[in-house]
Structures are given as structure tokens and as C-alpha cells.
Amino acid sequence: MENSTIKYKKRFSDVLLYVIISPTLVRKNGGNILQEVIRGGADAVQLREKTMPDNEFLAIAKDFREITGQTNTLFIVNDRAKIAGKVNADGLHIGQTDMNINNARKIIGNDKIIGRSTHNIFQARLAEQEGADYISVGPLFYTATKSHEPPVGLRYLQQVRQEISLPFVVIGGITANNAAEIIQAGGNRIAICSAIICSENITQATRTLKDLLVKNNPFSGQEKKLPL
Template sequence: MNQQLIKTTIKQDFLRDFSDIKLYVIISSNLVKKPVLTTLEDVIQGGADIVQLREKTMPDSTFLTLAKEFKKITFQSKTLFIVNDRAEIAKKADADGLHIGQSDINISAARKIIGYSKIVGISTHTIVQAREAQREGADYISVGPIFYTGTKDYEPPVGLDYLKQVKREITIPFVAIGGINLENINDILNAGGSCLAICSAIICSDTIVQTTRSFKTQLIQYSLSLKSKHL
């Protein structure tokens, strides 16, 4: 199988099997307690389905070196690897996709850089932004921050009502994000968020593998309970 076909298959599998993707972990080297690559290995061991490398201030050359290491580890474990914000880094590291914010480059420009076989996601904070992302061809959106988060303390929480609105109206995959922890996870699940993006609650934990596994277990159990209700 040639490389282009492999890349296209990754995206097709992502879109087709998104209901099986539960846990999306965001890793930033300025937040981790352990070495960043050890943190990556731990979250994968704990059951992360997607890993995003988010480095807002790291120089490009350092970021690229780290991204290439992430690619090696995630490729071996068959974990999807997303780069935040920097399309050129995503391309050079051969990441599976790119995640952009509302103030970053647009979806069309991102695809021209990283290629049309790659996954492109975008952050949304309002239903207008979610509708626009869907129209412009985003592969997925993030919805949030649902609750207050120190990771993005400049963005006010959007609350559960926006998540419910996305669940009702948006047809592309979506990921709930922002201040989610093991205490409020059920609120997210009950509002319709079946795929969660977690950062601090996992990577700042003293027991990353166990904490990741706890999130994943709850997500799987909730999914199974929904399926049993429809039998």
C-alpha cells in the first residue's frame, strides 16, 4: 500500500469510526510533570485515542523535533496524532492532522499546506462558528471551553447549552473540551458529548496512566449503556 493511500485511509477511518473515538488528550510541555515523551507514552498506555501536541511558544525547530518524536511513538501505537496551530510543522512531521483556532489560518489554507488527506479540526465557541466550520469542510470541531479552564483562561466558558445545541444541529464529529475532569464528566456525557478532549486533568496527574484509564473506562461504559438502551 503506497503512502498516499495509507494517509487517505487514516482520514477515512477517522471519519467512519469516530463513534469509537472517545478520548482526545492534549499535551503541552509547559504543563507536564513528567518528561513530555514519557507523558505521551503514559497517555497512550492509558487508552488515549487521539493525542494533540500543543506548543504555543516553542520555537519552530524545537517543535518540529518534538513533533517527529511524537509521530514515531503514535505511529507505533496506532494512535492518531494532531498538531496544534502550526500547519508547516504538521506537514513536516507527517502528523495525521492539524487543529486550528478561530484566529489561526482558515480551513482552506490549512488543507493547502498539510494536504487534503489529512484531518483538520477547528475550535468553536458559538453555534455560528460551528455552522461555519461545517460549511467550510472541517473534519471535526471542538466545542468549548465547556467549563472554566486555566489552560485557556482568556476564553469564557460556553456551558452545556452550546454542547446540546451542537449535538442537535451539527452533523460532523465534535469533541467537548474545557475544564473537564472526573467529577464533572457525567454532566458532559448527559449533554451529548461522547468524545472528550482532556488536558490538565490527565497530564498534570501524578498517576497519568491510571487517570487516563479512568476517563476511558467511563466513556466506554457510557457508550455501552446507550447501546443497551437502544436494543
């Protein structure tokens, strides 16, 4: 029987669409947003709130864990390792200024996924050396959620494809209008926030992007059905 570490890594390797959810960004109920993106075909979701008090974040994270646990959707917590461990999230995503990967593993466990944000090839190499399970690559284009980081463009994506063996998600300013170009350039996993959760029809926006990934991704297999 495969161990849980292998199981989690295999599940992440199957991810095509990774949706970042920030309820305060759109002033909507987090659980409702989550259910809509799952209906639309999201493979993984990340709960991200930079300034929310821990007790409020924990309450939302518990709801997310319950819902994702029923739908085989990967649940990643942004930054807050203790809460990720407390709710038994599938993984943790940390930025360049957050804790190191070894310390994160001590908190959430060796069997969980840890992702690291990267903005250049040097950071990507270091994340791989430190034992990250995946990296995010971006922001490819300007995005309000990463306004402090300059866009890296497609060149960095191509460097990662050539040098890094880790799974990666591309992020930053991605929409239904430019997703096909990104996929064809090698961005086979896409992480999206605003283009989905700020849309009038979240389920349809999610479905449109998932369909683009399935259609244009030469490595995708059968599309997963994740009914609630």
C-alpha cells in the same frame, strides 16, 4: 480499497478520549507523557505549545509521530500546519484566529484531519460549511489553558448535537468528577489536558476517564488495546 481520507475520518469517528499534551505546562518530557496516556487508553493526542520555538516543537513532534505510529493512536498538531505536514501528522487543529481551512489543507494534504475550535453555534456552523472534519466545543467550564474564553456550558453542547453533523469533542474544565454528566448530556468525545497531564499518575488518570467514556457512552464499541 478505501482511500486514506475515508480511513482517517473513520478513525476519528472512533475516538472517545482525546488528550492534549503540553510538555512545558508540567515540565515533563513530552515522549514520556505520551507513552503514559497511550497506556491509559487515549485514542487521539494533540501536541500543543503556543510559544515554543519551531525547532524544539519539530523535534517533539517527530518523536510523537514515531510513537503514535506504532500504537494506532491519532496524532494531531495544534496550529503549526507546516510542522504537521513535515512530520506526516494525522491532522491539524486550528483556532478561530488561525489560518483558514482551505489554506491548511494545501499545506497538510486533503487526506488529513482538520479540526476547528468553536465557542458558539455560529462558529460551529461556519466550520462545517468550510469543510472541517471535526470541531471542538467549549470551554464547557473554566480552564486555565483557555482562560481567555468564557465558559459556554452545556447549552452550547446541546445546540451542536441538534444542528451540526460533524464529529465534535467537548473541552474545557473536564475532570473525572464531571465527565459522566457531560457524557450523559451528549458529549461522547472528550478532550482533556490538565486533568490528565498534571496528575501524579498520568496513566491511571487517563484510564479512569477512558473507562467512564466506555461505560457511559451508548455508541462506544470494543475498547481498543494500545500496548507500547
